[in-house]
């Protein structure tokens with residue numbers, strides 16, 4: 001049998017809304033009309049991913065047998081010698097997800113069937129409720145409850161809380177300032193207010209977004225314990241993960257970690273030592289469906305569940321990939337859902353639909369999603385020096401975003 005091969009790869013960039021620069025890879029094959037889509041979105045450094053694809057990854061994969069996903073993924077990883085970085089992982093993810101899409105189309109099956117079939121009909125999702133004050137936060141939580149959401153992430157005034165007062169030293173440079181202590185107080189107040197108002201029926205979540213010192217994260221995990229969160233997200237920066245032993249020793253709050261992880265070494269020991277309850281890596285950032293499937297199976301052995309990262313800077317193609325993993329994985333926990341605006345369903349036909357707090361895959365072969373390239377071209381990516389990640393502490397020093 002003559003293998004079907006990769007004939008050409010197109011890298012599509014588009015910025016349809018909210019300044020999210022999306023990178024979509026389209027793999028065309030030797031079979032007329034057969035192609036696959038993959039997410040390679042690293043929104044903050046999208047040019048670097050495009051260059052990695054065009055100059056390094058694509059020249060290697062042209063002519064390869066589309067069926068050999070494992071071989072192509074593993075060789076693409078080691079072909080650069082240096083590996084496990086966000087740019088290369090995203091570039092490889094674009095190819096990897098597209099090859100899973102193609103394999104599904106060849107088998108005439110959705111990708112979840114190739115993974116082992118459904119464990120559930122749909123994925124329960126959590127969404128993000130924020131607000132400038134307690135009143136607005138509670139309003140938003142109740143609005144989502146009315147729409148059927150049963151898992152709600154509660155934040156107060158953005159990830160860093162509301163920046164209270166101005167104690168910057170004279171001459172402090174411009175930036176996005178936050179005060180970790182003020183954040184900690186306001187987040188706790190918001191969570192207490194929401195929990196006491198909505199009762200225990202609804203699952204509440206919170207994202208520290210690595211904005212506390214490790215010892216304050218330990219203290220915060222202890223303080224929120226009585227609020228019975230579904231999970232506490234990214235309590236620590238990846239650089240501080242050894243502190244998870246301290247959090248575990250002082251609190252039973254379930255812990256979710258990993259949206260910034262690049263390298264399997266980062267999640268391996270946390271899972272093996274049962275220091276977290278949910279892996280929540282960014283699937284394109286870890287290299288695509290192939291490594292995510294492996295991580296999910298690995299986590300299952302240790303009783304750890306999945307909660308893949310699902311912000312607006314994961315493209316709709318990436319969200320479709322998340323969802324195929326979600327409905328398959330026996331150890332699925334929850335899926336983050338960014339509630340795409342309606343027009344994104346025109347731009348990405350087949351984008352999963354959310355009803356009553358559940359995200360539903362369609363039954364089309366492959367990932368079940370497409371892109372309207374003409375429409376995508378109407379939203380070219382604009383270059384910008386990012387400001388929200390220029391985070392600083394009250395004394396003006398740089399901080400993690």
Ligand code: MG
Nearest residue numbers: 207233234259
């Ligand atoms: Mg997060």
